[in-house]
Amino acid sequence: MQFSSRLPIATHILLVIQLYGKDFKVTSDFLASSVGVNPVIIRKTLGQLKRANLVEVNQGIGGTTLKKSLDQISLLDIFHAVEEDEDLFHFHENPNPNCAVGKNIHAVLGGKIRDVKSKFEKDLDSIKLDSLIEKFKES
Amino acid sequence: MQFSSRLPIATHILLVIQLYGKDFKVTSDFLASSVGVNPVIIRKTLGQLKRANLVEVNQGIGGTTLKKSLDQISLLDIFHAVEEDEDLFHFHENPNPNCAVGKNIHAVLGGKIRDVKSKFEKDLDSIKLDSLIEKFKES
DNA sequence: TATACTTGTAGTTTTGAATGTTACAAGTTA
DNA sequence: TAACTTGTAACATTCAAAACTACAAGTATA
Numbered sequence: 115m116q117f118s119s120r121l122p123i124a125t126h127i128l129l130v131i132q133l134y135g136k137d138f139k140v141t142s143d144f145l146a147s148s149v150g151v152n153p154v155i156i157r158k159t160l161g162q163l164k165r166a167n168l169v170e171v172n173q174g175i176g177g178t179t180l181k182k183s184l185d186q187i188s189l190l191d192i193f194h195a196v197e198e199d200e201d202l203f204h205f206h207e208n209p210n211p212n213c214a215v216g217k218n219i220h221a222v223l224g225g226k227i228r229d230v231k232s233k234f235e236k237d238l239d240s241i242k243l244d245s246l247i248e249k250f251k252e253s
Numbered sequence: 254m255q256f257s258s259r260l261p262i263a264t265h266i267l268l269v270i271q272l273y274g275k276d277f278k279v280t281s282d283f284l285a286s287s288v289g290v291n292p293v294i295i296r297k298t299l300g301q302l303k304r305a306n307l308v309e310v311n312q313g314i315g316g317t318t319l320k321k322s323l324d325q326i327s328l329l330d331i332f333h334a335v336e337e338d339e340d341l342f343h344f345h346e347n348p349n350p351n352c353a354v355g356k357n358i359h360a361v362l363g364g365k366i367r368d369v370k371s372k373f374e375k376d377l378d379s380i381k382l383d384s385l386i387e388k389f390k391e392s
Numbered sequence: 393t394a395t396a397c398t399t400g401t402a403g404t405t406t407t408g409a410a411t412g413t414t415a416c417a418a419g420t421t422a
Numbered sequence: 423t424a425a426c427t428t429g430t431a432a433c434a435t436t437c438a439a440a441a442c443t444a445c446a447a448g449t450a451t452a
Binding site: 116118121122126129130148149150151197201204206208209210213214215216218219222229230233238241245 | 254256258259260261262264265268272286287290328336339340341342343344347348353354357358361362365369376377380384385388389
């Protein structure tokens with residue numbers, strides 16, 4: 115069980131725009147070729163990043179640019195852009211309300227899980243994209 | 254996108270054994286009725302908890318007991334018992350090896366993601382089941 | 393204006409994991 | 423032997439992710 119590849123793909127997209135945006139028009143086909151997925155997936159993801167105010171997309175003419183510098187974009191920003199805001203774990207939906215455990219499991223365990231999610235989000239927020247980019251320039 | 258209900262279900266199971274084990278024989282049917290899922294799901298989960306040395310199952314006669322006290326069982330123990338050990342995020346599988354980003358995205362971002370996973374696991378480990386049980390006794 | 397290229401998005405298909413269900417062999421007790 | 427339970431195989435169902443096709447609409451430029 116793991117999270118979808120949307121955050122990795124979105125991160126990939128942003129890094130490509132940063133590294134290649136100066137020399138190329140970064141279209142959905144260009145990105146699809148680097149990421150290795152269908153251009154429509156790229157366009158949908160770009161739509162999510164646009165709504166989160168992370169990128170600007172030039173409709174018609176084509177091409178994409180970043181709206182923030184890399185040190186202002188965290189993995190949490192990307193996570194929120196491409197994933198639903200929901201509990202970290204899916205809860206079984208029919209616990210027995212006549213059982214002390216069944217009646218309260220969602221509230222009690224759910225509270226703890228939400229605490230864990232808060233910390234998880236803080237950890238994601240502490241990682242900015244500029245901490246990744248150096249490794250790509252070297253290669 | 255969220256984790257499966259296996260950790261919530263396994264936690265539910267352990268709490269029921271603790272609370273009802275003295276007065277009832279806690280069979281897979283008994284547990285299925287409290288959790289609200291099929292008894293076979295319960296048996297599979299009990300198998301995972303048994304392999305993790307968290308419970309003992311009496312084959313033939315039926316019934317289950319805890320092998321540790323609640324203050325010795327953390328959400329991380331349960332998480333490891335019921336979930337695969339893998340990256341937190343699924344990575345796109347065909348990044349372009351001729352692209353600086355595509356060639357290194359898995360290694361670079363993967364490293365950061367593993368750091369986040371380590372912290373996530375520490376947070377889960379800090380939550381022991383005895384911190385949950387009081388709320389159920391009250392109700 | 394016509395052409396070429398691009399984005400946005402609807403609609404459909406494919407794939408894979410989670411979950412549900414049936415069935416039955418094997419263990420245990422009385 | 424009868425009654426009950428666990429362990430597990432096999433198959434069905436459900437649901438979300440991802441792939442793909444198609445096309446309307448935006449934009450630049452010849």
